[in-house]
Amino acid sequence: MHIAILTLTFSLPGCGSLKEKRQRMGGLHERFGRSPSVAVCESGERDRHDASEWTFVIVGLSKREIESQCREIEEKIERIVDARVVNVEREFF
Template identity: 75%
Template sequence: MHIGILTIIFSLPGCGSLKEKRQRMGGMHERFGRNPAVAVCESGERNRHDASEWSFVVVAASRREVESQCSQIEDKIQCTVEGRMIKVTREFL
């Protein structure tokens, strides 16, 4: 079993409130948490309006599968989130 942790830090230019931040980042749990091999959480920058940090824990039978799932998450986020990814890190356990 292989485990990967994908952490993404977002910049949310022009975001003026936590409510607007939730609207921009909304649905992360629903989009990615449905997959039983993925756990999702907002892991940092919770009180800032203009930034957000999210972590995704991916479990699979091989490292290749973990890497593939992480790439799919990144691709989907780029198309759906109203913000800019400023830092992406991957850690494998």
């Protein structure tokens, strides 16, 4: 069993409220939390309008499998979220 922790930090330029922030982040929990091998939560910058941090915990049978899932998550986020990714951190266990 292998585990990865993927943490993405976002910048939301021009975001004026927490409601707008939720709309711009596009329901990450609903989109990625459906998978039985992925857990997702907003892990930081909760009270800031112009920033957000999300953490994904990915579990798989091989490191290669979870690396692939991490790449898929990153690529999908860049397409669907109205924010700029400013930092990506990966940890493997």
